[in-house]
Amino acid sequence: MHLNFTKSYIENNTWDVLKKEPNLCNINDITQPIGQEHYMFLASLGIQLKNKTIVELGTHKGVSAYVLSYGNRHHNSQNRIVTYDISKFDMPFIDLYNIEYKLSNLFDKDIREKNRNLLLNSDVIFIDIDPHEGILEYEMYKWLKDNNYKGIIIYDDIKLNRGHMGSQAESSMIEFWMKIPESEKIDLTNVGHWSGTGLVCFNLSDHIIVTN
Numbered sequence: 001m002h003l004n005f006t007k008s009y010i011e012n013n014t015w016d017v018l019k020k021e022p023n024l025c026n027i028n029d030i031t032q033p034i035g036q037e038h039y040m041f042l043a044s045l046g047i048q049l050k051n052k053t054i055v056e057l058g059t060h061k062g063v064s065a066y067v068l069s070y071g072n073r074h075h076n077s078q079n080r081i082v083t084y085d086i087s088k089f090d091m092p093f094i095d096l097y098n099i100e101y102k103l104s105n106l107f108d109k110d111i112r113e114k115n116r117n118l119l120l121n122s123d124v125i126f127i128d129i130d131p132h133e134g135i136l137e138y139e140m141y142k143w144l145k146d147n148n149y150k151g152i153i154i155y156d157d158i159k160l161n162r163g164h165m166g167s168q169a170e171s172s173m174i175e176f177w178m179k180i181p182e183s184e185k186i187d188l189t190n191v192g193h194w195s196g197t198g199l200v201c202f203n204l205s206d207h208i209i210v211t212n
């Protein structure tokens with residue numbers, strides 16, 4: 001894959017998102033600048049990817065899935081987008097039309113095995129799940145590595161420390177991120193989410209990832 005994650009590229013390619021999707025103006029986070037909120041980064045990902053499979057873990061109200069599918073609506077990206085959550089939330093400003101929305105826990109070993117083809121054949125996996133303690137995130141990292149995953153994993157919240165939102169866990173997203181070898185990761189927080197955005201890939205040299 002060839003992906004450009006420079007600030008100027010993302011800005012130049014997403015400046016009209018709110019113009020084309022006025023329903024998104026009702027969502028405060030969407031209107032926040034690049035590096036504060038990750039939605040324009042995700043929109044640019046959905047624009048740059050063509051005919052790819054994107055799996056999202058952590059749908060919540062569907063905002064990120066909807067933004068990932070912006071490229072399908074306005075740039076003929078023709079990506080397949082599959083999003084998972086374990087709880088159902090109201091989605092007042094968006095619809096998941098043309099997005100495969102599933103209530104299922106792919107962090108459960110048995111369920112993950114049943115969905116191994118989808119996960120391992122996907123091009124991008126975006127992981128943004130509560131409680132952001134770095135435990136499930138690392139388990140998924142190890143499983144994907146052990147199974148020779150060839151795609152790109154994007155992790156939200158890599159800068160969150162212990163105790164985030166009252167967590168009692170003796171682990172954190174920061175510690176998770178530190179465990180990933182330098183050769184497998186790129187910190188994209190400057191164009192992603194204030195809480196940290198990280199890219200992981202086990203074969204980074206097979207891809208061209210342009211950053212600032």
Ligand SMILES: C[S@@+](CC[C@H](N)C(=O)[O-])C[C@H]1O[C@@H](n2cnc3c(N)ncnc32)[C@H](O)[C@@H]1O
Binds near residue numbers: 128
């Ligand atoms: C921070 S929200 C996701 C926000 C969303 N990605 C966005 O940017 O609009 C975290 C979500 O992770 C979900 N979640 C927690 N555990 C999960 C799991 N094992 N699999 C999938 N989703 C999970 C929660 O229910 C919650 O909706």
